[in-house]
Amino acid sequence: MHYILTLLLLITYLNAKQEEFSIIIDEPFNNALLDVTQDYDRKISAIGSIKSYKKSSTKKGSAYTNAFDYLSSLSNSYGSQIDLVKIDDKAITDRKSINLPNFSEALSVVKTPQNGYFVGGFTLKGSLLVLKLDSNGNIIFNKTFGTSNKDKMSKIILLRDGGILAVGSSNTTRSSHDKLFETGLGLNDIYLTRFSSTGTMLWSKKYGTEYDDEGIDAVEANDGSIVVLSKTQYDKFKNITIMRITENGNKIWLKHYINEKNTIAYKIIKLRDNSFVASLTQEDEINKKQIRLIKFDIQKNVLLDKVIHTSYSSVLNDIKEYSDSKLIGVGYVQDNYNTDGLAMLFDSSFSLLNQDHYGGDEYDSFNAVAILHNSQAAVVGVSTNKDSQESNMWIVKLNRDISMAQKSRSSIDLFNELSRVFKQEVAEDRIIIKEDLSIDIIDKKLYFKTGQYLLNSEQKQFLEKFSTKLLELLHKYKQSIDTLEICGHTSTEWGVSNFTNSYIKNAKLSMNRSYSTLSYIFNKQNIDTQKLLSNILKGSGLSFSKKIMLNEREDREKSRRVSFKIILRDE
Secondary structure, three states: OOOOOHHHHHHHHHHHHOOOOOOOOOOOOEEEEEEEEHHHHHHHEEEEEEEEEEOOOOOOOOOOOOOHHHHHHEEEEEEEEEEEEEEEOEEEEEEEOOOOOOOOEEEEEEEEEOOEEEEEEEEEOOOOEEEEOOOOOOEEEEEEOOOOEEEEEEEEEEEEOOOOOEEEEEEEEOOOOOOOOOOOOOOOOEEEEEEOOOOOOEEEEEEOOOOEEEEHHHEEEEOOOOOEEEEEEEEEEEEEEEEOOOOOOOOEEEEEEOOOOEEEEEEEEEEOOOOEOOOOOOOOOOOOEEEEEEEEEOOOEEEEEEEEOOOEEEEEEEEEOOOOOOOEEEEEEOOOOOOOEEEEEEOOOOOOOEEEEEEOOOOEEEEEEEEOOOOOEEEEEEEEOOOOOOOOEEEEEEEOOEEEEEOOOOHHHHHHHHHHHOHHHHOOEEEEEEEEEEEOOOOOOOOOOOOOOOHHHHHHHHHHHHHHHHHHHHOOOOOEEEEEEEEEOOOOOOOOHHHHHHHHHHHHHHHHHHHHHHHHHHHOOOOOHHHHHHHEEEEEEOOOOOEEEEEEEOHHHOOOOOOEEEEEEOO
């Protein structure tokens, strides 16, 4: 049984900086999050496994000769369980443990058109596992499959027809009675199984070289064929194999990359230009893992092959492509003392644009990444507490430049912060702060004279102090803020000749008041703050449409003003 949600959230905030989007789920035994996706309501869903064991038998006098008999006697509430975690823009909103016979662990998750999930994994009895879940994590169907040999699943991928392909490996069968038997394969083979959207197994086949092969990942091409990435091992050498098959599983081509340096496969994706990229590692002369990226076309022609040299052993477990063709990769970096989560950003030519390491003094690693609707990235993996031997589930959110994102703040959070920062100005009746994050000036010394828009010394002195406090908050909340609007207003008595001329003249006057205020604040800032403001500042004028009324009459003096409003981003 996992901790109740309130306790979990408390632990989360104790283990992470409150401002940063880093959530650690700390529970007994080794636990991990292995894959992540974004839901259609823009929440994040991550899949992994938790472990829970009972300390004593459920029956008095029961005796068991081994641990497996004992574990089999327990309720499905114990053992290894698939865990589905949902996260909004600030915290965990829901968790669900999926209890199955023989215990089970999850490796991979993809979305269904109904906002549900396909989950791939295995049972501890050696069967492969595919589940279809609804949006709440309830099981629609559960399929176990595999051979009588030692099978392993690596990944499931979503296909265009709504079905999935399970990618893994299986020991070679040496019995001619087994329908999967194929001569000439090695001791271990690529094992692929295709399911329809309703869970019908369409085909299940083995592939490989004369050596030992392990299916790692796959991707569907535009023509419906499937490109498969696998590991190949013989003697002491480790290489990769890339294969293309038809939608019915018939082999089109297979290319074995033989390299004098050990090379290991981790991930393959299809790019927007319909080529493919494989994430690999290649050992250098001192047996240190270096990241290697290979780009190739559907006819197996290599378009780009590049090794990313780093100071420490580095691995990218997952890569994704942004809409501008940049690539984000996540994995781990390792030295003699500890392991950290690794994030990297590349351009389309595989030139490294940025990299960062995350984690503590123990073992931390990223397993998967999903690019979100707002160009941030959700990343999942494992984190280990100081002086601990048990790994925990870990979820972070990264910005577009792979820096750590901040947890989104609600308007109430920011309203409370504004009220705290401007406590003195509110007490002195200089401004009013409203819960819609608008700030109105109410000090009569700060109003404009009739028909004027240039700032006087009193207004400049106030704006300098006011903007210093406001901009500190803008920097702190910059990931949540979409717009800072400075709006000019007028009263109705100026420029009167007819209604048309009066409105047009006051519209220009209100915009001039906005511009005077905006330009004064902007010019007082350093270049970094000016860059921030250039992305969020908006000047506007409302003429006399929002005049201040007092006892059903216009308060002309108070109407001649500027106001401020903070608009948050839609999450």
